[in-house]
Amino acid sequence: MSIKAPEDVLAGLQHWRNLPAAHQPEWPDAAELSAATTELREWPPLVFAGEADSLRGKLAAAQRGEAFLLQGGDCAETFAESTADRIRNKIRTILQMAAVLTYGGGLPVVKMGRMAGQYAKPRSNNLETRDGVTLPAYRGDAVNGHPFTEAARTPDPQRLLRAYHHSATTINLIRAFTQGGYADLRLVHDWNRGFMSNPAYARYEVLAGEIDRAMRFMNAAGVDFDALKTVDFYTSHEALLLEYESAMTRIDSRTGTPYNTSGHFLWIGERTRQADGAHVDLLSRVRNPIGVKLGPTTTGDDALALVDRLNPDGEPGRLTFITRMGAGRIRDVLPGLVERVTADGRPATWVCDPMHGNTITSPSGYKTRELATVLDEVHGFFEVHHALGTVPGGLHVELTGDDVTEVLGGSEEVDDAALARRYETLVDPRLNHQQSLEMAFDVAELLRDR
Template sequence: MHATTTLASLTGRTAVQQPYWPDPEAVEAVERELARLPVLTTEEETADLMAGMDLVARGSALLVQGGDCAERFDEAVPALVRQKADTLQGLAAAVRAGTGLPTVAIGRIAGQYGKPRSSPFETEDSGSGRRMPSYCGDAVNEPQFEPAARTPDPRRLLTAYTCSRLVLEELRRSWSGRPALERIYTSHELLLLPYERPLVRSGAHGAYSGSAHFGWIGERTRREDGAHIALARAVRNPVGVKLGPSASPEDAVALSRSLNPEGLPGRLTFIVRFGAKEVNRLLPPLVRAVARHGAPVVWLCDPMHGNGLKLHGQKTRLLEPMRAETASFVRALRAYGQWPAGLHLELTPDPVTECVSERDDPPRFTDYRSTCDPRLNPGQSAEMVAHFLSLL
């Protein structure tokens, strides 16, 4: 598949959750420019990750995926990248030490610059009534609530590429002396098609995505007949799909067959995010249906996205429901003889207080830095991993 393949010929499907770009011709010019640039991730690196994912799928390894809700351009500097890498490596090392199993580490890093939003517009919290386009990640616009900052700018996709390259260069330095199974691989949501499309390239074994080692399709874009699923189907990378409360057993089976028609262990990961209140009712039927009628999948628990709420006007997530959902996840997978492969977490190496405990009265957001959703700090991340290990 040539890098300049158009969306229509690649997918022939409608693409949801795309920004309203004021100048479509400028978007096309950026796509042409991206198509001339080298890939960020190589086919060989992706094959190394696939070998690790094969072990995970067979129940011989575990998986930790984690990082920022939304990366920022100004964080693409070596010192900050090293901090993020060290945090994720530490969590993976804890899993290895606690289980004796190889542990694959995948960062939400080097490309997580786009965010889907529940509404294309938002109203200023101050009560002014001002309405602006939603912040959709640094690859699209800026978080400042001003018209110039919030106007989608396709040239920012090129900045996303440059920042991803800088982050990857530092990550690759961290690979020195490490076997392939102990590297940190990159991932982000395959959301912004003018960015993803031109970085699909032809390799020795078929088309692959050169934007990340692993890409996932979000809960809002996972329609089986949609453009994002078609894009994921067209590449040979390991891919994931977020499944939330609207996913039916039939949806899960259809997605597994569509995205993994060859039945390759490790090719497809279902990242489940039901919330503590719904997981016991909704997850077991999906696991049962896929185990009986679907293609092989890796099951990964995202205990964060279904457990968000607002406290005192601030977006947060409570630790107790996250732990409860993790326990329900492990229990449901065990009940149907499936492998609970690991955790998908939004986390940061910074000493933030964005997620809180029910025991905190009142909760104190002493250091809240995220431009989008609340993340776990290092202590909370380690606690979540230790909780998961205690359930195995």
């Protein structure tokens, strides 16, 4: 994929090193870090320029209201959970949600996983203290380990290489599932097998029956079903670790332009979105579609400064704003941002992250969220766009395909006492499989009413 690029392009890709870089690990050995990233630069790309270009076109369609983005996956992937079963369960959950949204909302759904690279997380504090012992905070498996020991918590550059390998095996399995027949829409009933009965699954079975009838009609009408055997499924993660993302940036041999080959879609977090910062600078120089998280303190000037840096020419599908306001603030804060960006004229795809602004601590001490509050933010997101005549382009959700108990509520009525039953996340709470389906049915109604 790489060719020799002009010196000014190569120099520009390293300009981020001269700028403030927030939320970076304190790597203890610069020589070890350099050796690891030098090795990474020699390894094959994980994704390809043409795939990123295809996604950019689909995000442009979502910006126009001709498609809808569904982006879902773990808060923070772990190496230990990069197993075939867990990867399949996440893919299955996203496919089921997409079927609900497509059939119920009448729009093609762009399927994207928070997968194959989400191995790092920003932390509010660099250090963590327990029982008088202070160690570096856990920053995700790409940086250090979760056990509270000095050996585990010391940032290790070799983990960047492990993150690459786990990303590669995950992408390989995603491609096998989505291109090998597992994602065939005629298997909508099979995706639901093995789950115990509850209202979300029962409702899904009704929808699957309706899809079956539609398929039989199409078959009788002579429709060619080959296109249904495979789906495009894209990968994404927060581009947090600048050394890793820099090492994975390559020059496309077709066009001579840089692409980040660690994932199809990269986003900049709420805590690293400074327009004059290192993260924005590095991603401004690659051709991938880029996202930026916008929290409730974002101003119109902030948003336009990001447009200037990340999409100065107004290319459709290039820039996605992922709002994470909180249910109590989205109806007040979002309208002003959307109006400012819309008035500017350069397009952006608006996507709702209803998870991060609604985190609470339960009485028993668990970090959690309430499904009803999460859905309320989604409703607020749609209400704002409907009122302004703009397009709600997608959904960005932390979820798992497993039956965890990390988020309160839902048809299974997960309460505070139930959180301890299967609370597995190492960072933020995720919707379980049935809660994800409940969200999909709720959003399908909003799309139908758009």
